[in-house]
Amino acid sequence: MAEKKKLSLIAFSGEFDKLTAVFTLATGAAAVGYEVNIFFTFWGLDAIKQKRGHAFLGGNWLTKFFGFVLGGLHTAPTSRFNFCGLGPHIFRSLMRKKNVATLEELVEAATALGVNLYACEMAMHVLGLKQSDFIHEVKDTLGVATFLEISEGGQTLFI
C-alpha cells in the first residue's frame, strides 16, 4: 500500500479569513485521506483556545492583557474589511446564506476527521499560555525540531 499522503500547516495568523483557509485545507485534505498536522504558533494559537471570546489568559498582567485583546476563535478579526470587528459577523452571515461552512463548523469537522493539532511551545511561553488553555483535541506542545520530524515527507504550508 502506498504511503499516506501528508499535509502540514503552520497556522501563524489569527485572522478569521486566514484561519478559514487553514481549516478548509485541513478538512478537505483529511477528508480525501491525507494525514493532516496543524502547528499553531503566535496569533494562530487564538484558534485553539478553549475560551473563544475575550478572556484574561496569560501568566502576568501584560500577557493577560494581550490574551484579553487577542481573544479566541469567535473574536478573530478579518485581515481586510474588518470594520472595527463587524467584518467577521458579515462574513459569517454571508457564509451561512451561501451554505459555506463557517470557521466554527470547519474546526469541528477537523477534529472529527482526526486532524492533528499541535501548539508551539515557544509562542505559548511568550504569551503565557498553558496546554490546559487549549481545546482538549490539541495533541501536544511542540518545538520546531519535532514539527519538522512530523511534517517530513509531506507538503508544508505557512498561513
Added chain:
Amino acid sequence: MATHTLDITKDHCPMTFVRTKLKLSQIAEGDILEVLLTEGEPLANVPRTAIEQGYKVLSVTHVEGAVHKVTIQK
C-alpha cells in the same frame, strides 16, 4: 445491511467530501450510502476519493437537472 442517504447538493468544498467521509465512518461495514450531489467538483471527486480510500462505488446515476446519485458500499 442498511442503506443510508446523504444529501450534499447544497454543500460546497470542502464540506462535500467532509460530510461524505464522516458519514462513511459512522456506518457499518457492508452498509450502503447513497450520496446526492451536484455536477462539477463533487461529482468528479466524491466517487474517485471513495475508491481511493477503499470503498466500493456501486453506481453513479443521474437523478434530475444537475443532481446525481452516487451509491457507495463500505
